[in-house]
Amino acid sequence: MALNNPTPLGPWKITVYDQENFQGKRLEFTSACQNIMECSVDNIRSLKVECGAWAGYEHSSFCGQQFVLERGEYPHWESWSGSNAYHIERMMSFRPICSAQNHKESKMVLFERENFMGRQWEINDDYPSLQAMGWGNNEIGSMQVQSGAWVCYQFPGYRGYQYIMECDRHGGEYKHYREWGSHAQSFQVQSLRRIQQ
Amino acid sequence: MALNNPTPLGPWKITVYDQENFQGKRLEFTSACQNIMECSVDNIRSLKVECGAWAGYEHSSFCGQQFVLERGEYPHWESWSGSNAYHIERMMSFRPICSAQNHKESKMVLFERENFMGRQWEINDDYPSLQAMGWGNNEIGSMQVQSGAWVCYQFPGYRGYQYIMECDRHGGEYKHYREWGSHAQSFQVQSLRRIQQ
Numbered sequence: 147m148a149l150n151n152p153t154p155l156g157p158w159k160i161t162v163y164d165q166e167n168f169q170g171k172r173l174e175f176t177s178a179c180q181n182i183m184e185c186s187v188d189n190i191r192s193l194k195v196e197c198g199a200w201a202g203y204e205h206s207s208f209c210g211q212q213f214v215l216e217r218g219e220y221p222h223w224e225s226w227s228g229s230n231a232y233h234i235e236r237m238m239s240f241r242p243i244c245s246a247q248n249h250k251e252s253k254m255v256l257f258e259r260e261n262f263m264g265r266q267w268e269i270n271d272d273y274p275s276l277q278a279m280g281w282g283n284n285e286i287g288s289m290q291v292q293s294g295a296w297v298c299y300q301f302p303g304y305r306g307y308q309y310i311m312e313c314d315r316h317g318g319e320y321k322h323y324r325e326w327g328s329h330a331q332s333f334q335v336q337s338l339r340r341i342q343q
Numbered sequence: 344m345a346l347n348n349p350t351p352l353g354p355w356k357i358t359v360y361d362q363e364n365f366q367g368k369r370l371e372f373t374s375a376c377q378n379i380m381e382c383s384v385d386n387i388r389s390l391k392v393e394c395g396a397w398a399g400y401e402h403s404s405f406c407g408q409q410f411v412l413e414r415g416e417y418p419h420w421e422s423w424s425g426s427n428a429y430h431i432e433r434m435m436s437f438r439p440i441c442s443a444q445n446h447k448e449s450k451m452v453l454f455e456r457e458n459f460m461g462r463q464w465e466i467n468d469d470y471p472s473l474q475a476m477g478w479g480n481n482e483i484g485s486m487q488v489q490s491g492a493w494v495c496y497q498f499p500g501y502r503g504y505q506y507i508m509e510c511d512r513h514g515g516e517y518k519h520y521r522e523w524g525s526h527a528q529s530f531q532v533q534s535l536r537r538i539q540q
Contacts (some may be wrong), residue, residue, distance in 0.1 A: 215500070216534075218475075278539060336415040
């Protein structure tokens, strides 16, 4: 089930519901689900992450908008979607994220231009505003994840589209926004942070 | 204009526009604005934070939903609102936030129950999931900010309603959710982080 996923190192557990506010049909998972409809559920309308970090997706087979899901309670679509431009209100697949065992060991290199070109900056911390920390503009050309898992956001303060970047996928290399996810439409990234277990 | 605000320590600058995508009437501010209508603007529909951190508010006189605004570009309401339950699409007032000179010096104590009672936990870091870090449930009863400025969120991963907490306001004491802001309807807080300059 875990498409291209390395063997999970830690325990993961997520409980999903087909109605808002943790009502309706309830299903527990400890590994990836490629299509919730195969479990006779038409859509996920609330969820609780009980262990680990997960990536949720708008469409089946881990496509469309991405949602980072960390431990806690999400009673409706808006609670995990972030502030996005389109409100499709669907979550059809999800999978565990292998973040760093210790998130302080997470490391990533940002590049000004695509294909790892231009000015570069190695980071190992959370940045609610990349511009406040010295990055010159509101775009990142490409990224190389050297350790752990990261989530990048379109707007400052961890808002807007979420792009999940992992050292265990694509060899950690994200050369162009087309590799950030099928929902990515531009190079715009204004905040980013490490994903913690 | 800066209601109860101490003298700003650093430079602040925000540019607001009355149309989306940085179009229409353009106004620059370096201190608080209590009511944008007094500047002959009916609403703020996009903005750029050029210096410092700011708090934006749904209504005039710093009331209603709160939005933390850090350096960067916000082309429309969804880019600063976060994922909230109601989409009123208004921002009528804003003011500078005095965060810690060095955000690593920020400090806050969380209390399990209101009026600084129950189990307590001193924090000086960002927490995308309080539950993952050992906090027992999805609520915080009260908070005491000892240094810097913080933003608390209803949902994990810095989503949902934003509550801005500052050591320079209320004496840093937030005894009950009624003191977190006029939009607060419950004790639910699942993530929080320091506000950086």
